[in-house]
């Protein structure tokens with residue numbers, strides 16, 4: 001009888017402590033929400049330019065990939081090994097395409113992501129031979145690369161991009177003097 005009473009008392013004391021600990025643990029768990037990119041969604045208004053106009057604004061390498069659907073040589077681009085924190089925009093029109101928190105080392109020599117910043121910002125087209133799925137910028141139609149089904153979780157996708165199609169902007173970290181005011 002006495003043992004049971006002790007057990008009840010211990011339970012009554014331990015349980016709230018346990019729940020409190022679990023609650024504070026949950027608060028400390030990092031959120032999955034991205035702190036890079038704006039999540040700006042493609043509005044549906046396309047950018048249409050002639051070949052001559054694109055040649056004026058793009059470098060020859062950019063034109064070859066973005067407008068002629070070429071592929072840069074593996075391990076030659078500027079972003080395959082870039083692990084900086086920030087956002088990748090379309091090099092042709094500036095639409096937000098990928099964020100660094102979905103980038104992974106695929107070992108292919110091309111910048112690889114498991115999902116776009118905003119799904120609507122990329123358009124997927126099956127190649128004429130049905131072998132691969134091409135990824136284009138939804139706004140300007142620029143060729144970005146291809147998407148494969150051998151990527152990591154949570155999506156299992158590998159967006160294999162050309163560095164030359166992307167324009168990376170490093171995230172600006174708040175400086176130490178830039179502290180938030182006390183309280184909430």
Ligand SMILES: [Zn+2]
Nearest residue numbers: 090093137140
């Ligand atoms: Zn674009």
